[in-house]
Amino acid sequence: MSYLSISNVTKQFGDAVVVDNFNLDIEKGEFVSFLGPSGCGKTTTLRMVAGFEIPTSGRILLDGADITDKAPNQRNVGMIFQSYALFPNMTVAQNIGFGLRVRKEPEAMIKQRVDEMVGLINLEKHANKYPYQLSGGQQQRVSLARALANRPQVLLLDEPLSALDAKIRVSLRAEIRAIQKSLGITAIFVTHDQEEALSISDRIVVMNVGEMEQVGTPFEIYNFPKTRFVANFVGSLNTADAEVVDPAKGLVSMDGVQLEAAEGTDGRKKGDKVKIAIRPERLSFASEQKKANVVDCIIENITFLGAVVRIQVKIGNTKFNMDTFNNPFLELPKIGAKEQVTCSKEAVLVLDD
Amino acid sequence: MASEKIRKVVEMSGISFGVRVGKQGNRKSWSLSRLGTRFWSWFWFILGALYFLLPLYATANFSLRMERDVIGFKAYIRAFEDPEFLKTFLYSNVLALLTIVASIILIVPTAYWIRLRLPEARRIVEFITLLPFVVPAIILVFGLIRIYSSPIKIPFTDTTLFQPLTTFEVGTDILIVAGYMVLGLPYMYRSVDTGMRTVDVRTLTEAAQSLGASWFTIIVRVILPNIRAALLSGALLTFAIVVGEVTLASFLGVPAFGPYLFLLGQHRAYEPAALSFASFLLTWVAMGLIQLFTGGQGQAAGAH
Structure with missing residues (x-):
């Protein structure tokens, strides 16, 4: 049996269904991210696990115990908020020790745990400072230490990096992941930032309008999106209308240009309207060795993005982006030039129209 | 060219509002205009300060001239020597403290709950808190006397819950504290509500x-x-209201400081002035203490 089980959970506010029949099993020590746009129900689901919202229907089990109707202070769940939510009237040490004091733990044990936590987040020198004397990144680390000091069964992170600048965000997410791994704590991370979710998670739950679109490892979610929404939401994607030509061979036609797909045509009939999707980095200029999916194109535009050069090509009547790593010695084609591009058949994703 | 054009338009329209439109001359008019703005700011500030300080000065000056041609503290000594002064002052202070404690117990959880769970009730509660400004204290005290001067019974039965509150001392004290809570409601509720606005109550909770x-x-x-x-x-505002309140205390017949000061004012000239000025100083000391004890918090709240 899984450690945290969210079964058939639905949440309604009035007539609006915010979370619809959500099912997820999370193993102990797993790091799961809820990824989706604003209003997709990811935070509401997290808040139901925390106890701040009660599901309209469905059950939530934690380590075999039903916590669905338990008050937030009766669940052993740690929560980290986007706005840090540190108590302004308490020092770093007092903030971290708050939960232990509430539990009336012995003072010696509180001191020991606070020291341990302050060490874990490398803020030993700031233990007696107030939150307003710390930077945003430091405050969020204190918030993490405060949540972990109680040794919660599950750690819930509600967009904890959104209020930080880009560099701090990257370093802190690595820190959060390292601490989570070292403590072996089960964590749920809510974010709308796909890069964050891809870089930090064991598994990702992609959500849209209250429903789960796909659950999988970052690799699966990025490389094998099962729905058009996931394909579009995670990473950048070229999409085009196409028609199934030969379902058995995986052949589809786009503006008269035939492409071969590794999967996605099974169960479809010849003439079915579909969408094809190709990631920009899966396209490359055709070399003589490559014979599959080689198509003619015209160079439309070239954009230098630093580490990557984005080349816009026109295949038939459709414009595709092609990403290639920057190389100072790379000879880029001229705009308007006729070239050939290629991609593997695994790179061609066939999605419902 | 553009600046010249702008200057012409401004000159033609006859408007001069300190816009920096040209080179040297325009810079001069800009700084003159700025000087003018600063002058008027100071003018209104000084006028306002005089409005408050002059009566205060007059009261202080008057209170020191009890003896002819001598400036001294005789009025203060005589006022403080009166045993009624200490008795009524202490009584009013106790009432003020009770009112403050009861108000905090009632208002803090109410304001907190409204902010947290019932934001839609905020307008109604704000309206209720403003009622003491609209309903005079005299109406309030007559209402209290009318309701609580007869025994309180359980509705539809003959069982008496408690005797008329106006007939015994503790009962009257309860009534007057309740009345003061109503009078202090707008100040206490608004202070608490404003305080809660500066912290993210929901997330902290x-x-x-x-x-x-x-x-x-x-x-x-x-x-x-x-x-x-x-x-x-x-608390300070509530304290100030309670200590100087006359209407409720007079009609409920309690030995409070307000009616004492009122009576004193009818029979004496210098002592009431001395006591008024002393009360004012007391308020200022209290405000200073607030600054002293909450200076750090203001900083924290600002950073937050």
Whole structure:
């Protein structure tokens, strides 16, 4: 049996269904991210696990115990908020020790745990400072230490990096992941930032309008999106209308240009309207060795993005982006030039129209 | 060219509002205009300050001239020597403290709950808190006397819950504290509500809950310390209202400081002035103490 089980959970506010029949099993020590746009129900689901919202229907089990109707202070769940939510009237040490004091733990044990936590987040020198004397990144680390000091069964992170600048965000997410791994704590991370979710998670739950679109490892979610929404939401994607030509061979036609797909045509009939999707980095200029999916194109535009050069090509009547790593010695084609591009058949994703 | 054009338009329109339109000459008019703005700012500030300070000065000056051609503290000595002064002053202070404690117990959880769970009730509660400005104290005290001068019974039965509150001392004290709570409601509620606006009550509550805190712990250890400055402001205003209140105290017949000062004013000239000035100084000391004790919190709240 899984450690945290969210079964058939639905949440309604009035007539609006915010979370619809959500099912997820999370193993102990797993790091799961809820990824989706604003209003997709990811935070509401997290808040139901925390106890701040009660599901309209469905059950939530934690380590075999039903916590669905338990008050937030009766669940052993740690929560980290986007706005840090540190108590302004308490020092770093007092903030971290708050939960232990509430539990009336012995003072010696509180001191020991606070020291341990302050060490874990490398803020030993700031233990007696107030939150307003710390930077945003430091405050969020204190918030993490405060949540972990109680040794919660599950750690819930509600967009904890959104209020930080880009560099701090990257370093802190690595820190959060390292601490989570070292403590072996089960964590749920809510974010709308796909890069964050891809870089930090064991598994990702992609959500849209209250429903789960796909659950999988970052690799699966990025490389094998099962729905058009996931394909579009995670990473950048070229999409085009196409028609199934030969379902058995995986052949589809786009503006008269035939492409071969590794999967996605099974169960479809010849003439079915579909969408094809190709990631920009899966396209490359055709070399003589490559014979599959080689198509003619015209160079439309070239954009230098630093580490990557984005080349816009026109295949038939459709414009595709092609990403290639920057190389100072790379000879880029001229705009308007006729070239050939290629991609593997695994790179061609066939999605419902 | 563009600046010349702008200058022409401004000159033609006859408007001069300190826009920097040209080179040297325009810079001069800009700084003159700025000087003018600063002059008027200071003018209104000084006028306002005089409006408050002159009567205060006059009262202080008058209170020191009890003896002909001598400036001294005789009025203060005589006022403080009167045993009625100490008795009524202490009584009013006790009433003020009781009112403040009862108001905090009632208003803090109410304002907290409205902010947290019932934001839609905020307008109604704000309207209720403004009623004491509209309904005069005389109406309030007559209402209290009318209702509580007869025994309170359980509705539809003959069982008496308690005797008329106006017939015994503690009962009257309860009535007057309740009345003062109503009079202080706009100040206390608004102070507390403003204090809660400066902290993210909802998120702090959720953070404390996730750490295992009960509602009582959250209010006492998280909310109250973070609205300390607001509470002190509300308490000070309530204190000032209660200590100087005359209507409720007179009609309920309690030995409070307000009626004492009123009576003194009818029979003596210098002592009431001395006591008024002393009360004013007391208020200022209290405000200074608030600044002293909440200076750090203001900084924290600002950073937050």
